[in-house]
Amino acid sequence: MTIGQLDAKDTLVVCGILGWQEEGIDAAAKYFLIRVYWLYGCDPMRQTLKKLSGRVGMSPKVVSRSRDLLLDKSVLSAVRVLSVSKKTVGDMRAGRCRAGFRLEKQSLQAWITQASDKLERQVPGPLRSAALAELFFEQLPEKLDRPEPGRPAGQAHHLSPENKVLLGVLWNLADEHGVVQGDGLSTLAGLSGLSMVQVRNQIRKLERLGHVLGRVPGASCKGMFGKAEGAIFLAPPRKGEDSGLRPPLKFRCAVGFDQITFAHKRAAELRKLEPSSVPKDGGQAPGRSNRSVYEKLVGDLKKSLLRASPYLKSIPAPKSPGSESARSGPITITDPAWGSFPRLDQVLMDDFVGPGVRYIRAKVVAYAADILNESQDSSVFDTFCYARAPDQVLNRIEREAITPKFLKAFSQQQASALVALLYGWAWHVARAVHAGVKHMLDKVSADAQRSGHFVIFPIRATEDVQVLYFESHLQPGMLAMSDLRA
Numbered sequence: 001m002t003i004g005q006l007d008a009k010d011t012l013v014v015c016g017i018l019g020w021q022e023e024g025i026d027a028a029a030k031y032f033l034i035r036v037y038w039l040y041g042c043d044p045m046r047q048t049l050k051k052l053s054g055r056v057g058m059s060p061k062v063v064s065r066s067r068d069l070l071l072d073k074s075v076l077s078a079v080r081v082l083s084v085s086k087k088t089v090g091d092m093r094a095g096r097c098r099a100g101f102r103l104e105k106q107s108l109q110a111w112i113t114q115a116s117d118k119l120e121r122q123v124p125g126p127l128r129s130a131a132l133a134e135l136f137f138e139q140l141p142e143k144l145d146r147p148e149p150g151r152p153a154g155q156a157h158h159l160s161p162e163n164k165v166l167l168g169v170l171w172n173l174a175d176e177h178g179v180v181q182g183d184g185l186s187t188l189a190g191l192s193g194l195s196m197v198q199v200r201n202q203i204r205k206l207e208r209l210g211h212v213l214g215r216v217p218g219a220s221c222k223g224m225f226g227k228a229e230g231a232i233f234l235a236p237p238r239k240g241e242d243s244g245l246r247p248p249l250k251f252r253c254a255v256g257f258d259q260i261t262f263a264h265k266r267a268a269e270l271r272k273l274e275p276s277s278v279p280k281d282g283g284q285a286p287g288r289s290n291r292s293v294y295e296k297l298v299g300d301l302k303k304s305l306l307r308a309s310p311y312l313k314s315i316p317a318p319k320s321p322g323s324e325s326a327r328s329g330p331i332t333i334t335d336p337a338w339g340s341f342p343r344l345d346q347v348l349m350d351d352f353v354g355p356g357v358r359y360i361r362a363k364v365v366a367y368a369a370d371i372l373n374e375s376q377d378s379s380v381f382d383t384f385c386y387a388r389a390p391d392q393v394l395n396r397i398e399r400e401a402i403t404p405k406f407l408k409a410f411s412q413q414q415a416s417a418l419v420a421l422l423y424g425w426a427w428h429v430a431r432a433v434h435a436g437v438k439h440m441l442d443k444v445s446a447d448a449q450r451s452g453h454f455v456i457f458p459i460r461a462t463e464d465v466q467v468l469y470f471e472s473h474l475q476p477g478m479l480a481m482s483d484l485r486a
Contacts, residue, residue: 009112011129013037014136016111018165018172019191024069026193031161032056032066033075034136034168037103044079044102058161067101076101125176130237132171135164159209166192166202167211170234177455177470178234184218203232211235214457214466219359222349223410224401224418228359231366233457233466248452248470253436255429256463257361259308263421264352266301267345270294298337298345305344309424311386315342318413342417347410362458363400365465367393367426369456372434381431389423397422429456429465437469 035056053060070076079100169191185196206212218230317340350356374390455468
């Protein structure tokens with residue numbers, strides 16, 4: 001068994017152990033169990049505690065505690081091993097028995113069944129297998145490498161058993177391209193046997209060491225999305241190429257999020273200027289200066305939104321207030337400034353510098369990846385055309401952004417406009433990334449294949465995105481290339 005050449009059975013066993021949840025089973029016990037499976041399978045372990053500790057890569061104290069815990073759980077069974085000394089008594093060598101153990105085959109089969117059910121009885125992809133092999137199925141060095149010069153004190157440069165178990169859990173939850181979606185800290189803590197504080201700190205360490213390329217924290221958005229789940233983007237295994245895994249292209253693309261920031265900022269300014277709602281036949285108009293400022297800001301916001309998605313002009317106007325299905329409240333004196341245009345200032349409710357807008361940026365980037373993955377014809381990026389939008393992308397936007405709470409608070413016109421706006425923002429990001437990929441492929445090879453799969457996520461504190469492009473005839477992996485800007 002070598003790095004990256006893990007067979008289906010071994011991968012299922014490791015996935016089953018990583019997905020095993022039982023009281024008292026912590027990260028150290030899981031790591032010990034996986035290492036024992038690799039070193040001995042179901043054969044008896046006959047070595048001393050000191051030698052076992054060296055082979056497993058854990059201290060004797062932790063090995064002893066993990067062994068006893070797994071014996072209590074009946075995952076391991078005790079065996080007696082005769083220790084033979086050099087001394088002889090008559091014709092027999094003297095010695096005494098010591099405690100050994102072996103892995104129970106019933107437990108092995110239970111993990112395989114559990115992992116098979118979870119993966120819908122499909123063999124795990126090569127990227128996951130290579131990552132798990134690199135984490136758990138390797139020969140440990142006699143001594144760890146010295147820390148890199150200049151590294152701050154207290155920042156370990158290698159992965160501890162707990163780090164490896166958490167990273168293995170992430171790979172067990174990830175899709176075929178190493179993206180973990182919708183699994184929060186509580187889920188990761190339960191599967192890894194760590195506390196939520198430990199999980200949070202170790203994810204930061206994994207990110208610092210390059211095993212996590214990026215992450216999108218979950219957020220509670222005020223308008224669209226509601227309480228939204230985050231995502232973690234894993235780096236393909238570093239030794240994947242040694243086992244034949246071909247790498248994707250990796251590059252950085254400047255896309256900018258000015259339109260998203262501007263729209264939320266203008267919406268906040270409009271809400272501050274808007275007077276209280278009044279009936280048609282009553283109420284007092286605001287001052288002339290405030291009204292003119294309001295109308296100018298509405299005009300600026302409309303122009304920005306229409307640049308992102310010209311389709312907004314085609315959305316039907318809301319029904320009259322007398323209609324039974326009307327959702328709008330009392331008509332305000334500012335309504336003439338909007339006319340039939342959807343009131344998206346009431347939907348873009350998040351602070352333009354807050355976590356809500358950062359999450360919206362990340363979702364727009366994810367939808368851009370979907371547009372690229374679903375669009376077979378590159379001409380879709382020549383001119384914006386909402387009629388050619390992939391149905392799967394629009395359905396995902398509607399499913400995630402338009403929550404039941406949203407529909408209770410806003411009109412169907414606003415919901416349709418929001419889907420069109422998010423698609424428009426995503427289309428512009430996708431077009432910039434598509435241009436960057438084409439430019440990069442032209443630099444790598446004149447006849448490189450143009451179809452593939454995109455994984456895109458925003459780079460923190462920048463206006464750029466990180467792009468992994470998996471060519472369709474390649475297996476997932478990593479290619480170290482200099483960053484290019486579109």
